[in-house]
Amino acid sequence: MLSKQFLFTKPSLFFFFFFANPSLRRRFSSSRHRYPTNADRRSRPTTIVSPTPYIPIAKCISLLQFCASSKPKLMQIHAFSIRHGVPITDPDMGKHLIFAIVALSAPMGYAHNVFSQIDNPNIFTFNTMIRGYAESENPRPATELYRHMRAFSSVKADTHSYPFLLKALAKLTAVWEGEMVHSVVLRDGFESLVFVQNALLHLYGCFGCVESAHKMFELMPQRDLVAWNTVINGFALNGRPNEALVLFRDMGFEGVEPDGFTMVSMLSACGELGALALGRRAHVYVLKVGLLNSNLHANNALLDLYAKCGSIRDAKKVFNEVSERSVVSWTSLIVGLAINGFGKEALELFKELENEGLVPTEITFVGVLYACSHCGMVNEGFNYFGQMEEKYGIVPRIEHYGCMIDLLGRAGLMKEAYEYIQNMPLKPNAVIWRTLLGACTIHGDLVLGEFVRSRLQQLEPGHSGDYVLLSNLYALESRWSDVQKVRRAMLRQGVRKTPGYSLVELGNRVFEFMMADRSHPQSEEAYAKLAEIASLLRLEGYVPRTANVLADIEEEEKETALSYHSEKIAVAFMLVNTAPRTPIRILKNLRVCVDCHVVFKLISKVYGREIVVRDCTRFHHFGNGSCSCGDYW
């Protein structure tokens, strides 16, 4: 008789069978599988190997069920099936074997091998296979299997097939196929099932069609917590944090209690908006319901929220206080420190991560390289870039090369940066060239700038940021006719400069200011404050930096244009409306210009205020007349 003990004492067989056989390894690891035809089924043997006496199917099944539930290692199951000649051609036996493999998240190649030997696979077998692929790293075969099932077998898809198939399609962002499957779901009358509906919501969310998902959601007669979470997350992940927060509020009105999933989406929406006050309230809620310390994802989202709101002190506090930390927690704090201008601390934290024996991910390295490039640590940057592959086997992606170009470009090593692009093993994309163009603007390299710009025109014509960068570059050299040329080209090609705006949080509200904005009821007071600031700053020796104004206008006019930049109005507004020494936080959609940067440094000194500005790329912490970026940004 076979005992359970026996099962666990023969692991080496599978090792030998699987890892020692290159052809099998290749077969199992191949991403595309061919599904067996009936001719295949007729020609292959009825069992894998049969060195030992036959064991009753019922016994095998109960053992496999035990395996799947107690999650032992896959090799033990396989050793068992090989050793005892498990007759997996039996559909019942095969289905349990496949289920055990999928439940263990084992390589799908192995499940495919079993699947191809089963006589007349039933719907459970197909569904388990589809599920396994949908949850694996390569979900493509799930859709192939579904098509195969529809075309070549008598098995009909049921209510359990669609949620997993839709999950696979969502992962693949296969829009066309997704819509086809949706129409099949409608035709076959599965759309009334809540599992299918939620999977469809997720599908459209992943496609970036949050509008469709939302519409579908509104039409749903019964909406459970998962449906709310799916559509809220859809908005949060597609750059629509406001809508996500509105839905979060509506959810409360309908009396649906949020869970960890909801809070993660909600916190990330707050982070994107820089809504620190709202985020703090969410923090209190997370504490109240006991999610903190029990939900790693919620902890990480909270950490990220504080880092993204420029409140690095709170981020560190969360990091130090939680009982469980994953590499994501470390990465979030490293990236947070890097974007807030604390590059050295970010690198120290990275060293600590290594000392803890944790394995950094490719995103950790983006943070590390970002820290190096924003602090001018060229040698360190190259050092870490080398370590990536040597020490951790992480193949650098285009993002990492972007950081390296930025590292060289910011440090003024323009020639080296250009050569680096020429020699890199990946094809440079628009982002890479744009990074170099940005560096040209910082260092006034007009010749290279024009060349890079021509490359960008081919790769991504009509990107408004490139026109602005080029015109700033011409303006630096006072080449006004060229500035005009860029401007006319923008008009001709219908390219519009993204209007700059700044957000500030006061009380429970978020206020938005545009350039030269006078729509706010308190704008008179704000402008009066601006005039006061201007006169005070002149006493401090302030001279406006006007090179960034996109026009050949009189210097005096330029000064006016500068003094009405949205972030300056926002600061003035906050100076009027908050008590002395209250920190001021501003979120800006574009980069802070040189002039605003100088002004904020001075304001922080003259008015004794801490000013935190989050622009589209990073944070600036102003205090006592200096900035955390060290003027290197």
Next chain:
DNA sequence: GTAGGGTTAG
């Protein structure tokens, strides 16, 4: 057996 989550260069 069924659906949903966080971190990424400019």
